Amino acid sequence: MLAVETQGLAKRFGEVVAVDAVDLQVKEGTVHGLLGPNGAGKTTLLAMLFGLVRPDAGSITLLGRTQSHLGARNLGGVAGFVDGPRFYPYLSARRNLELLAALDGGSAHTRIDEAFEIAGLAERHTDKVRGYSLGMRQRLGIAASLLRDPKLLVLDEPTNGLDPAGVRDIRALIKNLTDSGRTVLLSSHNMTEVEQLCGEVTVMRAGRIVFHGTMDEMRAQAPAPSYLLHTSDNDQAVALAASRPQVLVDRGPDRALLVHARPADMDAYAIALGKSDIAIRGYAVRQTSLENLFFQLTEDQDAIPADQVEADLAEAVA
Incomplete structure (x- = not known):
């Protein structure tokens, strides 16, 4: 379905x-x-x-x-929100939900306490919305949506x-x-x-x-992730990668190397750097494979x- x-x-x-x-x-x-x-x-x-x-x-x-x-x-x-939930800031969270429940009619008002509990706002339901953090307002938006079950x-x-x-x-x-x-x-x-x-x-x-x-x-479908690599000898590191078609190395920012490789290939390349007396001084994932895609x-x-x-x-x- x-x-x-x-x-x-x-x-x-x-x-x-x-x-x-x-x-x-x-x-x-x-x-x-x-x-x-x-x-x-x-x-x-x-x-x-x-x-x-x-x-x-x-x-x-x-x-x-x-x-x-x-x-x-x-x-x-069906319930939810588009472009962020909005409420009357000068009213309490409970009063906002009471007004929404009245607009919806039916049994919506009977679900107010449950909605606050599910959203994790049970202890703050009497606070005015203007005192809510952004995260609390997002949770209040979900609580308001739950009134419709x-x-x-x-x-x-x-x-x-x-x-x-x-x-x-x-x-x-x-x-x-x-x-x-x-x-x-x-x-x-x-x-x-x-x-x-x-x-x-x-x-x-x-x-x-x-x-x-x-x-x-x-x-x-995702391509290989990319890494920022700082070594003790970038020229030698680039030369070493030339013999590994599964590892692509470009010059990156701040004298770093930008490496594109699958995790297993990156591991093997890092081990080969160490065996060639090339120290790895910095290593960070720049983009995951899904981010690249x-x-x-x-x-x-x-x-x-x-x-x-x-x-x-x-x-x-x-």
Whole structure:
């Protein structure tokens, strides 16, 4: 079963094609990553899923229901946020959720305490939101989404701007939500985050899908990682690599060497350096293999300027 399916989804803002014939499939009960640089069309796509932006072409099916002109009124079982959650800062977190529950109706108000507990905010629910950190506001956004007891959570950059502790908390929360059977579709421009959370990933560039598949399939396509290497004799180190076709060495910044090699080949090269009396004085992973693939997929001179798309999207949502 698919929690999300789009076919030929497209959106244009004036002369700018923000989303271009996107076919997206998200399986139920998974964490699916929507990956791409700023301006790739991720937020516009999510806004169309929520009915906040009307597509110019294509269809959207959420939890087996094809979305219509009803937009947000046809979103039973779906919750989340686009472009960050927002609340009344002068009200308490509880009062904000009470207002949202009243708007949603039904039994939403009975889930307020549970939502605070799941989001890890039970001890701070009476605090005014203006005193919340960015990470707490992100968790409050997820708590607000849980009022609808959703089967599908759509989260736009849920860890954007957070410190490492905040990122860790949000990742743990998302994992707990999927362990309970929910589907999570999250957008990100962070390859490491997607790798740690997601089983499948869709990569966008300039409004188009350039990769769709499992993380294992992505790893299989990824090029070798790159390393920054400082040695006692760079000239000899370069000469030694010349006899190893699986190890590519270029001159890097600050008199370092930039080495491209698979981990096993890099290990063998490092051992060979030592045996040749060439000391390794510094060693660091510059880019993982998945990060290298991400940049290969998404670096495009024709990409949509991020600020242009964001301005057009804000106007459309308003």
